[in-house]
Amino acid sequence: MINVWIGIIFLIMTIAVYRVAKRIYRKYPNPFTLPIFLTSGFLIILLGFSDLSYRSYMLGGQWIDLFLGPIVVALALPLYRQLDLIKKYAQTIFLGIFAGSIIGIVTGIAGAKTLGFEDWIIKSVAAKSVTTPVALSITDTAGGNLSFAAVFVMIAGISGAMFGPVIVRLLRIQHPVARGLGIGTASHAIGTSKALELGELDGAVSALSMTISAVVVSFLVPLFLALL
Amino acid sequence: MKYLKIILQISVLFLFYYIGEAIQSAFSLFIPGSIIGMLLFFALLTFKLIRVEWVADGIDLLIKDMPIFFVPVTVGVVQYLEFFYGKGSLMIPLVILSTFLTVGISSCITSLLLKKEVDAHD
Incomplete structure (x- = not known):
């Protein structure tokens, strides 16, 4: 049960960071302010410099990963x-x-x-x-x-x-x-x-x-x- | 109602993805199942068996925020950061060089082909 909550927290966090990144990009459009770059960069630094593991991050991330195949179809x-x-x-x-x-x-x-x-x-x-x-x-x-x-x-x-x-x-x-x-x-x-x-x-x-x-x-x- | 429609439209993508995956594994093809699903979906759109307005809203919504779906995979590189401290850092200039060559050569070839086409019409 605790894993579900960790997952939900990381899921919400990812969406929140992405939304902030999008706002930054809109204000300062540049290849280095791209939402994917800022969002992943932020999370890599967070996981890299804390005791949080990628495995626990993926308790939430796995739900996002489910869309990777269907998005190809969307193209x-x-x-x-x-x-x-x-x-x-x-x-x-x-x-x-x-x-x-x-x-x-x-x-x-x-x-x-x-x-x-x-x-x-x-x-x-x-x-x-x-x-x-x-x-x-x-x-x-x-x-x-x-x-x-x-x-x-x-x-x-x-x-x-x-x-x-x-x-x-x-x-x-x-x-x-x-x-x-x-x-x-x-x-x-x-x-x-x-x-x-x-x-x-x-x-x-x-x-x-x-x-x-x-x-x-x-x-x-x-x-x-x-x-x- | 609006949300239900969008969920159904996005479910269509999942359906085609799973069909593509099933075709890939059934015939052990080397092309990814997702691409097979996409080509199938493209064919049905082209032959008007699926109308754009049936699926457009949900798909456009997904495409608009597509980058968020790449975040977890990209973050996965955190497990291998030390790779980029050493010799692995050479991969960065390599990818950049390869990208420059791709832009340069493919746009040159296209430019030449376009000129030839114009000449042929003269």
Whole structure:
């Protein structure tokens, strides 16, 4: 019974911290004030510097985890809403996303392998370019570590959001479809929020690229990991 | 009534997720069950067997606050913090470099393809 109460307290705490984080982000929008970054950062510090264990935190966290799979299903709706845009640029979009997905997977896997990391780390970095719920599903199926996958996804998101717009400018890429696709394929939802600042079409293409690349990556990761 | 509707709409996602998981394990596919569920749901939306307005409110609500669902998993890294003190910290620049390459190369390829398309129409 005591476990149920601990669970409820951690559940309420997570929601409360997240709401405060959202308010901070609204006031000071920045990749480092993203609610996921602030909320997890706060809880990591809290658990890291106290006697509270992650296991007791998960008495509440497990209820939130139940939604991870169904949220992947939810992504079908925004994708469906962009069907017209997808049809308009179908071939180009698919080829660009396919290329980007391969680069993201191969450089991640090959880099970690070259640096001499163990297999479970390599498996956890393979899907880092895609949106968190899908990356977690892929990593789970591949046998990697979910927490590491979530951190790598966040690093990909934040770095791509901060420097993606700079990179496309340096490369003199002017077409919104090309800019949005690059940012969305590499840094999912966090990048998409930044792509939206470049333009409406950039944001829309980034959003659809993040979902299509998530599907493409879920097919490709097992194939590339089999080559290890 | 409104809450009941939203709960039902979110239950639809759970239903597709479990169907996807069942298909994955039945055929021992290497693609995650959640992705199979999503593709199935997408197909039903595309063929208008499920209407957007039947499910939209609940799903939009969930998507709006999607990041909160990643918190517990991310916090799990607290169990491995020492990994990032040593050699593991190299994973951070690696992921950043890989991300930059992905942005750069995929947007370049797309840009070239778009130019080719314009030329083809000329």
